Amino acid sequence: xxxxxxxxxxxxxxxxxxxxxxxxxxxxxxxxxxxxxxxxxxxxxxxxxxxxxxxxxxxxxxxxxxxxxxxxxxxxxxxxxxxxxxxxxxxxxxxxxxxxxxxxxxxxxxxxxxxxxxxxxxxxxxxxxxxxxxxxxxxxxxxxxxxxxxxxxxxxxxxxxxxxxxxxxxxxxxxxxxxxxxxxxxxxxxxxxxxxxxxxxxxxxxxxxxxx
Amino acid sequence: xxxxxxxxxxxxxxxxxxxxxxxxxxxxxxxxxxxxxxxxxxxxxxxxxxxxxxxxxxxxxxxxxxxxxxxxxxxxxxxxxxxxxxxxxxxxxxxxxxxxxxxxxxxxxxxxxxxxxxxxxxxxxxxxxxxxxxxxxxxxxxxxxxxxxxxxxxxxxxxxxxxxxxxxxxxxxxxxxxxxxxxxxxxxxxxxxxxxxxxxxxxxxxxxxxxxxxxxxxxxxxxxxxxxxxxxxxxxxxxxxxxxxxxxxxxxxxxxxxxxxxxxxxxxxxxxxxxxxxxxxxxxxxxxxxxxxxxxxxxxxxxxxx
Numbered sequence: 001x002x003x004x005x006x007x008x009x010x011x012x013x014x015x016x017x018x019x020x021x022x023x024x025x026x027x028x029x030x031x032x033x034x035x036x037x038x039x040x041x042x043x044x045x046x047x048x049x050x051x052x053x054x055x056x057x058x059x060x061x062x063x064x065x066x067x068x069x070x071x072x073x074x075x076x077x078x079x080x081x082x083x084x085x086x087x088x089x090x091x092x093x094x095x096x097x098x099x100x101x102x103x104x105x106x107x108x109x110x111x112x113x114x115x116x117x118x119x120x121x122x123x124x125x126x127x128x129x130x131x132x133x134x135x136x137x138x139x140x141x142x143x144x145x146x147x148x149x150x151x152x153x154x155x156x157x158x159x160x161x162x163x164x165x166x167x168x169x170x171x172x173x174x175x176x177x178x179x180x181x182x183x184x185x186x187x188x189x190x191x192x193x194x195x196x197x198x199x200x201x202x203x204x205x206x207x208x209x210x211x212x
Numbered sequence: 213x214x215x216x217x218x219x220x221x222x223x224x225x226x227x228x229x230x231x232x233x234x235x236x237x238x239x240x241x242x243x244x245x246x247x248x249x250x251x252x253x254x255x256x257x258x259x260x261x262x263x264x265x266x267x268x269x270x271x272x273x274x275x276x277x278x279x280x281x282x283x284x285x286x287x288x289x290x291x292x293x294x295x296x297x298x299x300x301x302x303x304x305x306x307x308x309x310x311x312x313x314x315x316x317x318x319x320x321x322x323x324x325x326x327x328x329x330x331x332x333x334x335x336x337x338x339x340x341x342x343x344x345x346x347x348x349x350x351x352x353x354x355x356x357x358x359x360x361x362x363x364x365x366x367x368x369x370x371x372x373x374x375x376x377x378x379x380x381x382x383x384x385x386x387x388x389x390x391x392x393x394x395x396x397x398x399x400x401x402x403x404x405x406x407x408x409x410x411x412x413x414x415x416x417x418x419x420x421x422x423x424x425x426x427x428x429x430x431x432x433x434x435x436x437x438x439x440x441x442x443x444x445x446x447x448x449x450x451x452x453x454x455x456x457x458x459x460x461x462x463x464x465x466x467x468x469x470x471x472x473x474x475x476x477x478x479x480x481x482x483x484x485x486x487x488x489x490x491x492x493x494x495x496x497x498x499x500x501x502x503x504x505x506x507x508x509x510x511x512x513x514x515x516x517x518x
Binding site: 066069070073074078081158159160161163167170171174175 | 392396400401413414415416420424427428429
């Protein structure tokens with residue numbers, strides 16, 4: 001039953017993985033930049049970063065997806081569906097990444113920052129060499145959880161026409177009408193990917209953890 | 213004779229369908245029905261008294277002076293109530309119901325009871341309504357509980373495109389095209405069966421799919437004909453091309469085991485199909501948003517369960 005449809009299902013799984021990996025890289029990068037803005041001494045940047053996080057943490061992802069897919073074209077911006085979904089996932093998950101990284105920043109002892117300033121480090125150097133590396137090393141596991149949430153959120157792409165794993169499984173079920181085994185199998189695939197992310201996060205954390 | 217009518221009527225329909233006649237009304241088809249269908253009502257066939265013997269369902273309806281119909285009030289082009297004038301209900305289903313009322317009573321006197329899909333069999337069984345006109349697909353399972361006259365219309369999946377699209381004229385032209393479908397609708401599987409090279413994009417709801425079509429995310433949108441007709445009626449940017457390419461036979465629901473009434477309704481249906489009233493009702497309702505000629509009505513009794 002699932003084997004008959006293996007080819008389209010594998011292609012859909014590929015789409016899920018592409019969306020996951022690209023959005024993960026993008027949201028980590030953007031999230032870190034937002035955190036840097038959030039802790040910077042420039043009030044405008046701090047306010048903008050605060051507003052950004054509040055906006056995306058408080059609006060449901062589905063609403064954002066529908067807006068991006070159906071409202072942006074009316075404003076003259078038509079992007080391919082998969083691209084649109086990736087962009088929305090990046091900006092949405094970046095807010096959660098930013099919150100996770102900010103908790104890491106708070107774990108960096110203020111004395112270190114003061115010491116760095118006393119040694120003549122510029123603001124950029126303080127951020128790049130002292131704060132961000134240490135912050136990231138303390139929040140590996142929380143970031144892993146954000147990435148697992150991102151994986152689950154990729155399934156929402158099915159509602160706006162992207163043929164990823166959930167959408168493909170839906171199609172198979174429409175023909176076979178065997179929802180329990182079909183969706184259970186898809187659930188196992190998601191679980192396997194989530195476990196892999198969790199295990200990788202655990203490994204990385206062990207390597208980079210700072211013992212204080 | 214029917215062929216001659218079917219070939220002749222679209223010429224006139226094409227002439228009046230494109231002017232303001234159908235474009236200015238808030239309720240699709242309302243204006244044209246008011247003016248266009250009065251003549252159909254006037255000329256509609258009326259049953260002989262001998263066809264309605266005492267004690268029959270037909271006689272009971274005639275004594276009551278009103279045909280009780282289970283029909284929707286919110287289905288554009290099929291059965292829609294005018295919000296500013298609740299007595300005014302227009303559409304293909306409800307206009308046929310009025311013709312049946314004229315056949316029995318000599319006047320289009322109907323009482324509409326809005327059914328839910330789950331309650332149609334019950335409404336017939338307990339005698340709340342005489343007939344169901346409700347895009348009621350004939351199935352053998354349903355036919356064990358109630359009787360079906362007809363089929364009186366065959367719907368099915370049809371193709372909608374943007375109004376200015378002239379490349380796509382039917383499902384045959386969808387090869388290699390991007391086709392929008394509703395998720396979890398029969399179109400998801402029917403489109404690849406008909407056109408393996410078409411790329412199918414599915415959206416969760418009908419409004420989303422229509423929006424996607426008008427924004428150019430696909431070349432065509434495949435959905436049930438009647439649903440597309442309603443979409444096309446409210447959205448001037450899309451149009452239906454061709455006739456349905458799958459079959460969904462709609463029947464007139466009647467109380468089970470009332471063979472005389474079923475025979476009577478089928479006789480009426482044959483009469484309005486033969487004299488062209490059926491085609492004229494189609495032209496004034498569903499036909500206002502289709503760019504093709506009126507379909508030939510399905511053969512009565514041609515479907516298992518009818």
